[in-house]
Amino acid sequence: MEQPGISKPEPDLRVRIGSIQLKNPVMVASGTFGFGEEYSRFYDLEELGAIVVKGLTLRPREGNPPPRIAETPAGMLNSIGLQNPGVEAFIERELPRLRGHRVPVIANISGDTFDDYFEIAERLDGVPGVAGLEVNVSCPNVAKGGLAFGLDPDSVYKVTRGIRRRVRTTVIVKLSPNAQDIVAIARAAERGGADAVSLINTLTGMVIDVERGRPALANISGGLSGPCVRPVAVRMTWQVARGVGIPVIGMGGIVTGRDALEFIMAGASAVAVGTGSFVRPRAALEVVEGIRSYMVEKGYASVEALRGLAWRS
Amino acid sequence: MNIRGSRPPEAESKPVQVVAPVISNVEIAPSIFRMSLSAPGIARSALPGQFVHVVCHDAGNHVSEGSRNSGLSLDPLLRRPFSICRVDRSGATIDLVYQVVGRGTEMLSRVAPGEAGRAGAVDILGPLGRGFDIPRSLAGEDAAGRALLVAGGLGVAPLIFLAYALAERQVRADVAVGARSRDLLWGIDEFELLGFGVELATEDGSAGARGLVTELVERRLCESLGGHGAPTVRYAAIFACGPAPMLAAVARLAGERGVPCQVSLEERMACGVGACLGCVVKTKAGYRRVCADGPVFNAADIFFDSDGLDFDPGASDAGVLHEAGMPDEARLSDR
Numbered sequence: 144m145e146q147p148g149i150s151k152p153e154p155d156l157r158v159r160i161g162s163i164q165l166k167n168p169v170m171v172a173s174g175t176f177g178f179g180e181e182y183s184r185f186y187d188l189e190e191l192g193a194i195v196v197k198g199l200t201l202r203p204r205e206g207n208p209p210p211r212i213a214e215t216p217a218g219m220l221n222s223i224g225l226q227n228p229g230v231e232a233f234i235e236r237e238l239p240r241l242r243g244h245r246v247p248v249i250a251n252i253s254g255d256t257f258d259d260y261f262e263i264a265e266r267l268d269g270v271p272g273v274a275g276l277e278v279n280v281s282c283p284n285v286a287k288g289g290l291a292f293g294l295d296p297d298s299v300y301k302v303t304r305g306i307r308r309r310v311r312t313t314v315i316v317k318l319s320p321n322a323q324d325i326v327a328i329a330r331a332a333e334r335g336g337a338d339a340v341s342l343i344n345t346l347t348g349m350v351i352d353v354e355r356g357r358p359a360l361a362n363i364s365g366g367l368s369g370p371c372v373r374p375v376a377v378r379m380t381w382q383v384a385r386g387v388g389i390p391v392i393g394m395g396g397i398v399t400g401r402d403a404l405e406f407i408m409a410g411a412s413a414v415a416v417g418t419g420s421f422v423r424p425r426a427a428l429e430v431v432e433g434i435r436s437y438m439v440e441k442g443y444a445s446v447e448a449l450r451g452l453a454w455r456s
Numbered sequence: 457m458n459i460r461g462s463r464p465p466e467a468e469s470k471p472v473q474v475v476a477p478v479i480s481n482v483e484i485a486p487s488i489f490r491m492s493l494s495a496p497g498i499a500r501s502a503l504p505g506q507f508v509h510v511v512c513h514d515a516g517n518h519v520s521e522g523s524r525n526s527g528l529s530l531d532p533l534l535r536r537p538f539s540i541c542r543v544d545r546s547g548a549t550i551d552l553v554y555q556v557v558g559r560g561t562e563m564l565s566r567v568a569p570g571e572a573g574r575a576g577a578v579d580i581l582g583p584l585g586r587g588f589d590i591p592r593s594l595a596g597e598d599a600a601g602r603a604l605l606v607a608g609g610l611g612v613a614p615l616i617f618l619a620y621a622l623a624e625r626q627v628r629a630d631v632a633v634g635a636r637s638r639d640l641l642w643g644i645d646e647f648e649l650l651g652f653g654v655e656l657a658t659e660d661g662s663a664g665a666r667g668l669v670t671e672l673v674e675r676r677l678c679e680s681l682g683g684h685g686a687p688t689v690r691y692a693a694i695f696a697c698g699p700a701p702m703l704a705a706v707a708r709l710a711g712e713r714g715v716p717c718q719v720s721l722e723e724r725m726a727c728g729v730g731a732c733l734g735c736v737v738k739t740k741a742g743y744r745r746v747c748a749d750g751p752v753f754n755a756a757d758i759f760f761d762s763d764g765l766d767f768d769p770g771a772s773d774a775g776v777l778h779e780a781g782m783p784d785e786a787r788l789s790d791r
Contacts, residue, residue, distance in 0.1 A: 177731040181748070184470055184729075197733075206743060212724040212734035217531040219726060223733045226743060370530045398530070421727040422511075422533060424473055424581060 154438035155445045156431070158192070158413050160390050161313030161338030163247050163274045165192035165413060168446050169403065169431045172394050172417030173198050173251035173277060173317070174223065178237040179244065185424040190431065192413060193247040196233070198279050200253050201263050203229035213350040213359035218369030218396070219418060220348050222362035225253055230263050238272045247274035249315065261305050268310035275312050278302065278337075281319030281344035293319035293344070296331035303335025315392065318342040318383070320372075325379050326386040333387045341392035341415065342383060343376045369418040370396040377405050384410025384451060398426055400433010407434075407446065408453040469501035471729065473581045478569045479549055485642045487556045488610070489565050490541070491578075496548035498582050502540050504618035505587025505720055505752040508552065509535040509728035511579035512560030514567055532560045535581065537725050537747070539614035539697070541643075553613045553642070584728055585751050588618050588695055588718055595625045601692030603629035604715075605652075606673055606706050608698025609636070612643040614720050615697055623650040630676065630689070631655070634669025634702070638662035669698070670705040677713045691715050700760065707755035717755035721746050 156167035170193040171182075178196050179188055188194060206226025213220040228236070233250070241248050250267050254260040260278065267273050280302060281293035292298045303316055316332035318325055320343040329340045345366025350359040358364070376395025384391045393406030394415035403414040419426035434446075443449050476493040484490045498508065513529035542551040556562050570576010593600040603622055605615045612633060622629050631647045634657040641663055647654045655672050656664025665672060679689060691713075696706045697720040710717035723746045725735040730748030737746055738759040744750065 175727070175732060177733075181727070181729045181731040185473070206733065206736070208738070209736050209743075210724045211736065212726050212732075214532060214534050217533055219534060221726070221732070221734055226733050226736070369533050418533075418726075421732060422530075422535065424729065 152444065154435060154443060156435060156438075158390075158446050160193075160315065160392065160413055161275055163193065163249070163313050165247060167192045167431050168407065168411075168413040168434070169427050170195055170249070170392065170413060170415040171420060171427050172415040173279070174221075175417040175420050178233070179241055179248075180237075182420065182424060183244070186428055188244040188246050190428050191246050192431075193249055193274065194241070195249045195251050195277050195415065196237070196241075197227055198225050198251045198253050199227050199230045199233050199263065199267075200225060201230055201259055201266075203227065203232065208361040210359065210361055211365075213365065215348070215350060215367060215369070216371060218367055218371035219421075220350055220360060220365035220367055221345070222360045222365035224362065230266055234267075234270055238270070242272035248272055249275045249277050249313075251277040251279050251317070253279040257302055257305060260302050261309055264306040264314075265309050268312050273312065275315060275338075276306070276310065277315040277317050277341060278306060279317050279344070281317055281321070293317075293328065294322045296324075296327045299328050300331040300335045303332045303337050307336030313338045315339045315341050317344055318379075319344050320346050320375060320379055320395075326382050329383045329387050329391075333389050337389060339390040339392060339412070340383060340387065341394065343372070343379055343395045346372055346375065368396070370398060370402075372396050373402060373405070377409050380406050380411050381409040381453070385454065397430060398422065400430050400435075400437060403430045403434055404437055404449070407449050408451065410451040410454065412446070412450060469503065469506075469583050471582050471584050472497050473579065474498070475577045475579050476550075477577045478567055480569060481565070481567055483565070484553070485640050488640070488642060489554055489556065489561075490642075491552045491554070491564070491567075492549050493552070493578060493580065494548060495550050495580060495582075498540075498580070499543045499545055499548045499550050502543050502550065502583035502617075503587040504590075504621045505539070505614050506583040506585050507537045507539045507614075507728075507747075507751060508550070508580045508582030509537050509584055509725075510552070510564070510581075512536050512564040514563040532558075532563075534726055535728060536560050536564075537584070537722075537728055537751075539617070539720065539751075540583065541613040541616050542620065542646075543617065553610060555610055581728060585747055586749065588614075588621075588720075588752050590618075590621060590625065590627070591693060591716075594622070594627045594692055599628065599692065601690035603627055604673070604676060604691045604694045605629055605631045605647075606669060606694060606696040606698070606702075607631070608634045608669055608702040609640065611696070611698035611702075611720070613697070615695060616643050616646050618695055619647055619650050619652060623652075632657070632669050632672040632676065633664075634658070634672070634698070635663075636660065668702070668705075670702055670709070673706055674709055677709055677715065694718070694755075696720070696755070703755070704760035707758065707760060710755055718752050719755045719758065720751045721753060721758070722751065 158168045173195040207224030316337045348367035352359045373396030380393040390412035393411030398419040416427040476495040479492040481491045538552040631654045694717040703719045723735040735746040736743035
């Protein structure tokens with residue numbers, strides 16, 4: 144109970160994912176934050192819990208033809224198609240600058256084959272400045288790999304197990320909401336040795352341009368993100384967090400602290416802001432502040448005290 | 457990699473997110489609005505060709521900080537990019553011109569003048585992007601030639617800002633403006649007040665020549681080569697903004713005549729700051745971001761026949777209403 148004259152203690156926002164110590168539970172989601180440079184013009188990146196960089200592949204990828212973006216009610220579709228400079232260019236050109244910021248950097252990786260995943264994971268393991276790997280088994284916008292892996296528990300087990308055996312760093316597996324049973328996929332990742340799972344990636348969707356009578360995206364379909372997906376993401380976070388013993392990183396339409404608290408109360412140990420940064424460049428910091436002020440207001444001392452709170456109801 | 461080549465590294469103006477009070481928001485032509493905003497930081501640092509990324513909502517554009525989210529508008533979700541049409545550095549204001557083509561711009565058109573943090577203010581992010589490069593060779597008595605500004609419809613907006621900068625540098629310039637009809641022409645007087653001659657083309661012939669602005673450009677470039685004996689005008693640079701088919705035609709003409717040409721492009725845009733890779737166009741160096749590597753590009757670097765460039769915002773302005781954002785003009789040249 145509050146006592147007059149005694150200031151409330153500063154809540155402890157730190158969380159741990161694998162061997163990564165985060166100063167707060169708020170990360171920025173892969174593909175929404177580039178390699179950090181753009182948003183470093185708006186705030187100090189060290190204020191973030193972690194940065195998950197744009198998805199990397201072994202070799203450079205050109206990505207899909209435009210249009211790549213379509214707006215939807217309270218959301219958007221994208222079909223970027225994993226445009227990225229390749230893992231070597233990331234290590235040479237982007238990582239040195241990122242290392243200058245004292246914030247954990249998590250490399251998001253994709254491949255077309257199991258061997259691709261293993262090779263890129265080994266290449267990044269132990270590279271100074273890479274705090275961990277997020278394995279993208281769920282990109283809806285590339286023809287092979289990606290989503291195909293993410294829908295099948297056996298493939299997710301195999302890719303996770305293969306990476307786990309090859310690397311020492313923290314391994315996070317990013318799950319697709321397009322899977323029939325996301326809990327089964329999460330358990331496969333856990334059995335394969337993942338330190339954590341993150342969810343959700345985008346939901347596959349489509350917009351038709353009625354004026355022109357054709358799909359709005361050149362790629363025909365794309366990944367749905369933004370506040371419109373949040374209820375789906377919260378439900379899946381709830382199910383997965385109750386179904387596995389490893390930490391869950393929840394994301395999907397988070398713009399405010401309240402949005403993030405839904406995920407934490409559903410069982411997430413940490414959260415990520417994605418599309419929200421497009422709308423409000425400082426959204427991730429506003430989420431940190433929102434969580435902190437809620438904890439102060441309600442007297443919660445740690446994030447762990449809030450985690451899964453809604454389960455008790 | 458910088459495919460602009462000749463261009464020095466940008467003395468980049470740092471973008472800011474501000475809730476800017478609306479000074480005025482007036483319909484200057486059917487469905488075309490000019491909005492004046494108080495934004496001292498942006499007015500001070502913006503360069504011609506840069507844009508601002510605008511939350512388009514009429515129910516207040518501010519969010520209370522902290523855990524509660526009342527006042528945050530999530531639909532339409534994405535900001536809309538608009539070229540800066542004019543800055544008044546002493547008055548600390550910027551002007552934007554937009555056409556109502558969808559829900560976001562419709563809501564924006566209903567915002568009445570007001571104060572920061574209340575209704576009547578607009579959440580903007582900017583200045584963003586790389587603007588026009590004004591070569592030194594254009595300025596002064598010994599200039600290599602004149603500048604030709606080519607605008608279609610709303611493409612006038614960034615060229616007005618550019619015209620002010622050219623006038624400051626004593627660059628001599630001519631302006632060619634095209635629109636579907638007389639009532640959709642705007643901004644002509646501003647070019648004329650700066651001392652620039654303006655030639656008009658309308659599709660229906662209601663003002664200026666009947667036809668497309670590109671026909672004016674073709675004639676001017678032929679004249680500039682001394683087509684009929686007398687060497688009349690020599691153009692050392694072309695600056696163009698308008699629908700993609702117009703830009704493609706201007707780029708082709710400029711290429712044929714060997715006149716350096718800069719074009720301001722548009723594409724569906726999400727983040728506006730270079731992070732999401734949503735707004736790419738195909739260039740000779742691969743896909744490049746309109747929001748961060750552009751919106752102004754060297755015309756010679758652009759593949760105008762690529763898929764994305766037959767751009768038409770259509771009935772929606774969903775994250776697409778970039779600076780030129782002119783559905784009418786885009787359709788006009790589809791024929």
